[in-house]
Amino acid sequence: MKKKIPGAIIKTAFPTIFQKPATVGYPFEPLKIDDDYRGELTYDAEACIGCSMCMRDCPANAIEIINIGTKEDKKFKAIFHLDHCIYCGQCVDSCPKDALVMSNNIELASLDRNNLKVERE
């Protein structure tokens, strides 16, 4: 066992006073978000085939795919419930046509709850 001295951290703590902060002053300064970060979903209506695999696997029931066209000429739209979404990205994995992709947009907060239900066509 080494000799015990009180306040052994002072040697490291004192020079730290003169270093720049380890934190970032977000939101006043930009925050670096990785490209692969799991943020807002983007939807490609052209690629969607309406198989609803994403709805089936979503653990939070945060996604709805609706046919807004006719029975013969199908056209799909997606409704995302951003307040339900847990940003796990399982819908992206389940989608067989890569119609869903996660972007790195994390600034989704809103003061109005209705703004958290977004429709994408």
Place this chain on the structure above:
Amino acid sequence: MSKNLVIPIGPQHPSLKEPACFTITLEGEKVIEADIGIGYNHRGIEKSCESRNYYQALYIIERVCGICSHSHSTCYLSGVEKLAGVEIPRRAAFIRTIFGELERLHSHLLWLGVAGHEIGFDTLFMYTWRDRELVLDILAMLCGNRVNYGINTLGGVRRDLEPQHIDDIRRMCAKIEERNNYYVNLALSDATLAARLSGVGMLSKEDALKYGAVGPVLRASGVKSDTRRNDPYLIYPEIPFDVITYDSCDVFGRVVVRVLEINESIKIIRYCLDNMPDGDIIAKMPRKIPAGEVVSRYEAPRGEDVHFIKANGTDIPERVKVRAPSEANWHSMAHMLKGDYLADTPIIIAAIDPCYSCTDRAITLNNAAGSKRTDWEAIRKHGIEFYRNKGVDVSRILLPEKINY
């Protein structure tokens, strides 16, 4: 004649930021009885797994705990994969191991900071949490989330490690190792830390085994027990690493075990990076899992995690039971509190690295044999009677028309 004083600590903010109520009976300054009341964080996670398919249940299980989310999901998946008879690709096992150890790194650094904070050593808290950010940045880069990584999926992992990621992990490991060596030195050389933590929260080897302690708490009592060594999973059978033990049996020992384990984790990550094979990262899994029961074990940062899964041949699990490591340590903690000073209570509670939300899923059946099943109408009737006796009439409050329970 002196009367014993009973102090309720919690449920709000009992040393940590989660709710639990510790009823402490004092004789003077000394704790003579500690009663632990948990259950404030019950979220019905196990029940919600029973109404979701295996993919959905994975994300629910991952959210059992924010810190050891990978432990829970890996433990659950190894059970499901065993039931389905699927072997995950070797590369996926390496990636799961790397994530498991990265998680251990940030969990132990987090704990070290919390322990520092509980004893008023906030400088240590600031430094360890700053260093923990290095690990969280790596995790965010690899899987897209800082916590609840979502890297696991049925049959393997969801994202591969790229060559540039490997360089970043190596750089991070070197930095953390340098910083951690400093913490090891600090733990062993700082007189204040040793004076505050030595002899606090004593748990002898016999008591640790008797109360079923797990993880660093057990190892700090001198018992060489680690699921990674006792019942190896993933690629642990082939990884050379030491099981760290310390025989001081107190909170100081738990600090030493954890800081030394950080170095072991770095060693394991380096081994995985050096020996990682090429190949697939995901194997094909059936959506319907054959009927059967399985118990899987995993060494989470806090100790041994146990999952029980019962499948019934559909794509929805029939039963998922989680025994989180904190749950196993409660009993030893109640024992540790006895005989110590009231002022030591926060650090003794914090020393097991408790996770209340991990634990709170148990139900207690009082007199289960004589209990009867009550329907919704009877409960409402009982409630109306109960309040009427207190002078309040709630019978006019109308219920929503359709209720499906």
